[in-house]
Amino acid sequence: MTHRPTSEQELADIITAARGPLSIKGGGTRPIGRPVSGEALETGAISGVVDYEPGALTLVARAGTPVSEIEALLDTENQRLAFEPMDHRTVLGTTGNPTLGGVAATNASGPRRFSVGAARDFMLGVRYVDGAGQIVKNGGRVMKNVTGYDLVKLMAGSWGTLGVMTELSLKVLPKPEASATLTFQGDQWQDAMKRAVKSPYDVTGAAANPHDRTVHLRVEGFDAQVSYRARQLTEMIGPLGDVSVETDAKKNAALWAGIRDVADLRDRPLVWRVAMAASDLTGAFAHALAQLAEVDLRYDLGGGLGWIGSTTDDPAALHSKLQQLAADPAITGRHGGHVTLVKGPMDLRGSAPSFQPSAPAVAALMSGLRAKFDPSGILNPGLMT
């Protein structure tokens, strides 16, 4: 059976009355983590923009509001969601309509993450229903707010396991007047990427394909700013290889949407996401990976994010090896890192933790929080563990 509440109160009543697990979905475009068996609970009908103040850079909308509707509204004021939430439909082959609640619950972000932040950094306030059916609010709709604990961050990326979000306040930003993409090609691609993200030229995208030794770099801003920065960057990395500059807005938008959605790896049956300090990921981790298996690797966030695609016939072995590498002090030292299975067969998702297991003391804190927020264990139980 599928519950489809049309209001926060109706949602609270459903959760209060629930006697077993609920499988919580926004648009259902991101089937990631341990599959949840139970009644489906969809938030898509709790929808609509509540408040939008372009001069204050803030927007309040209900969780079921489609991302496309929000983007269209922001566009009328020449503003945007600067964290450019990833659309998982491309790589997962799902259909449906991504919602704001889904973006928040999965902390879905894009290539601008290392420059402006993730969904978590743009979430100012939240309303949610916890596992006991209580309606809770936290944060607000102002940009600076340290009143009490920041449960907004805790809800971001909690994949529906702590509460079902019903309303979100977001910080939005102006769209830039212009953008340019520099494409670098050459053996010294790693050095080129490293130098660019360390420069003062405000690079807002830095992605690489190690197989064809290509790096894409994005700069955005006013016309004069963009041409100046593109010129400075070209001068800086030009001596290392070939550089070309694209300033067509449509072409650039399509290129970065493809990078955001990992379009390159859409045909692979297995896809993992790796978060690590760039030096560790492009260094020791990539080196160990090369010894392992036939895999495809792409970098985003200046090398701080990796996407691994594979066609191996032993997914379970590769999955466990990848998570071992991320936890290996010889690979990441004290910097840490994590590997998440984003795309894989149901049996693998059911038998192994898709999310990187935490150290025992940290895992105990997480399960302690779940026991408080969802005392009967009915909200997407087990999805993240």
Added chain:
Amino acid sequence: MDMPIPNAAVISAKAKIVRRLRSVLPADAVIDDPAETRAYECDALTAYRCPPLCAVLPASTKEVSDVLRICHEEGVPVVPRGSGTSLAGGALPTADCVIVGVARLNQVLEVNYDDRFVRVQTGRTNLSVTGAVEADGFFYAPDPSSQLACAIAGNIAMNSGGAHCLKYGVTTNNLLGVTMVLMDGTVVDLGGAHLDAGGLDLLGVVCGSEGQLGIVTEASLRILPKPEGARPVLIAFESNEVAGACVSDIIRAGVLPVAIEFMDRPVIRATEAFAKAGYPDCEALLIIEVEGSEAEIQDQLDRIIAIARRHDPVELRESKSADESARIWLGRKSAFGAMGQINDYMCLDGTIPVSQLPLVLRRIGELSKDYGLGVGNVFHAGDGNMHPLILFDANKPGDLEKCEAMGADILRLCVEVGGCLTGEHGVGIEKRDLMVDQFAPVDLDAQMAVKDVFDPKWLLNPAKVFPLAASEARRMDTRKA
């Protein structure tokens, strides 16, 4: 301001507690002489004072862990302390508590330019983090005005902001990972040098938890390449409404300055008398700063000036040199000192939606008349974070209480128009009892449930953040046990 009645059992066990602490720390790291514990009796909210049972100054994560384990076993409340610059009473002791100061945890552990982060011990001051990397062209962005003195530990506890967060965000947006000691002595690593959490974002809830979830001993902080340059413009208006509209228009036009500072007439007059920065005598003054290369700066300033001219400013002064920039910033930077010359003052910290600015300033003016206390406004206008300064005379009986009542009215007004009680200073004891004006009991319960998980015995900074009545059952449970 009420504080809980100290636990007599703890106070009478002082000798044993001090002896146990001495067994795990160097002799000079345990301070129990009443003449010396007095140094820890308050933070920057000096109206409230209470010497602690004793104070300890551990120099490693291991020592912090040993101290907390002992306090946990003995049932002793612990109040963590950074540099003691909290304006909210976040580090105010109780007579039955052990102060754990992080002053000796001051090392830089790793500087990593390729991955753009530094790992430091958290007793290090905010400004000295930038100091460790600026020769190589990097900086740490959050810049609370106490940055010369305040510790990273306190910045993390309060999720500190600063003048430049319109562009760079606050502490939580610049914090990658921490090593933290839980109340029972367990050491945990949250986050690391990478972006975003692999599981639940515990780091996100630890940042801003006011020292109630654990003591952070090490932190990985994002550092950014320094911009090529920065220059401000000063714009004066004859009305607050017009200044507010100008700010909104600038933001809507897509210009994102690094800072938009606002001062009203009482503050302008006070700073002129004090610092002689040459500000015009007007109702509202904006200082707007932009960053980038020289050409980028000029381009952005031209856009800002064009918008400002449409609002008919009484004066508009664009800095053309480092010297002129310094003069424009001089008054703003001495504003608090200047107000202090006139009288004692209390600095508030509410945030409001920017669109409510004219209404809120008018209502503050009315409250000022009603209470008979002067008030000046100086704040970060781009993000709506207000700092009304209420003037009072600490030597005049009843004046402090009157000032606190007026402050509470202003903060309730912030909540009423859709804002919040505190934008960057934290709740501490100062705004603790106003939390019920912003949150329903169920909202506060959800927050306290987090503390239940991290600190089940409610020993860490227990009398802060939550109204005493709301937290009483939890705090007293521990005492009975």
